Amino acid sequence: MSAPVLEPVSVAEPRRPAGRAAEGRRTTPARFDTALGWSDRPGVSWVLRIVLCVIALAIFAAPFVTIFAGALSRNPSGSSLSFLPHHPTLLNVKVAGERGIWDYFANSLVIAGGGLLLQLAVSVLAAYALARHRFRGQALVLTLFMLTMMLPEEVIAIPLSLVLGHVPVVGLDLKGTVWAVILPLGAWGFSIMLLTEFMKDIPAEIEEAARIDGVGEFRLLWQIILPLCRPALGVAGVLGFIMIWDQYLLPLIAAKDPTDYTVTVALSILRTDPQVGSGVVLAGAVVALLPSLIVYLLLQRSLVTGIAAGATKG
Structure with a gap:
């Protein structure tokens, strides 16, 4: 008496959802972790981060802006800071x-x-x-x-x-x-x-x-x-x-x-x-x-x- 032949069982692949739902499930929004945290919605940490960025930008960028403004000014003042050239000129x-x-x-x-x-x-x-x-x-x-x-x-x-x-x-x-x-x-x-x-x-x-x-x-x-x-x-x-x-x-x-x-x-x-x-x-x-x-x-x-x-x- 011959043994029964077992046919291989094929496992069907799970169906993938189509449309926008599939895209939403496949992609996971990336998260950027910082010392102050990250949030897409305005909050205390969001405002604090913006304030710190503005302060850092002002500290590091102010000397460069002042130099460029003075180089393009006709008579720059050495006793006061100016972020915009007075009477712009290339004479200097x-x-x-x-x-x-x-x-x-x-x-x-x-x-x-x-x-x-x-x-x-x-x-x-x-x-x-x-x-x-x-x-x-x-x-x-x-x-x-x-x-x-x-x-x-x-x-x-x-x-x-x-x-x-x-x-x-x-x-x-x-x-x-x-x-x-x-x-x-x-x-x-x-x-x-x-x-x-x-x-x-x-x-x-x-x-x-x-x-x-x-x-x-x-x-x-x-x-x-x-x-x-x-x-x-x-x-x-x-x-x-x-x-x-x-x-x-x-x-x-x-x-x-x-x-x-x-x-x-x-x-x-x-x-x-x-x-x-x-x-x-x-x-x-x-x-x-x-x-x-x-x-x-x-x-x-x-x-x-x-x-x-x-x-x-x-």
């Missing part, structure tokens, strides 16, 4: 250009661009050596990098001026050239420490698998390590550019002629010039402010992502 920008502000601006762009590229290259190579390799004296090297962050510029100004005037071994005089400003900025302890700590958290298994596949040292750094360090590179790039752009003492001691100055040094010259008013100085300040503001606005996502990634590690 024109006078600042006649005083050579655009030449100083070009010097700053060359120095900031070259210095940032050199700084990132040195920081990446130094951080890769400190984070992914072990060698004698590694702790001493890290300590030296930290010490460079603790020394103020005023302490090393005179020795640095002597070195730039007569570079040891080669005997070159770099004063009056852009290299006198770019080379001292090539190594920044902050970016080296930042990238070092970020590279230490990359799993060693990734590097071991790449070496088994025959990946060389440079290719490993370029194609594997660096893409994983994009958040840290964004932070180092933004802060490094602002640090180089805001340099004042180094361009001052590295210059041989006033034409070698950067825009930050030019602002002090405009300020002491009795033939120009405060409106011209504010116009020069706007010119000096724009690159840092543009770089921050373009790379703010990378900056926030890098800071958040560093805060959540461990």
Whole structure:
């Protein structure tokens, strides 16, 4: 007697509701949690959050608005704040250009661009050596990098001026050239420490698998390590550019002629010039402010992502 054949039982899929009801069930409204809470309906927390945002915006935006308003005013007052230009004009920008502000601006762009590229290259190579390799004296090297962050510029100004005037071994005089400003900025302890700590958290298994596949040292750094360090590179790039752009003492001691100055040094010259008013100085300040503001606005996502990634590690 043959056994009965059991046919497979098919389980019917549940019917999905159609129309707007289906869309409402499939989608769940996202909730954005903040320290003050979140609610679509007006309430005490909603009003308090709006008030705090307005206060923060007024505190941080008021200086920028005042500078722009003064730069476009014919006769700005230095004793009172104004958020709107009085008798709007571009005469202050024109006078600042006649005083050579655009030449100083070009010097700053060359120095900031070259210095940032050199700084990132040195920081990446130094951080890769400190984070992914072990060698004698590694702790001493890290300590030296930290010490460079603790020394103020005023302490090393005179020795640095002597070195730039007569570079040891080669005997070159770099004063009056852009290299006198770019080379001292090539190594920044902050970016080296930042990238070092970020590279230490990359799993060693990734590097071991790449070496088994025959990946060389440079290719490993370029194609594997660096893409994983994009958040840290964004932070180092933004802060490094602002640090180089805001340099004042180094361009001052590295210059041989006033034409070698950067825009930050030019602002002090405009300020002491009795033939120009405060409106011209504010116009020069706007010119000096724009690159840092543009770089921050373009790379703010990378900056926030890098800071958040560093805060959540461990």
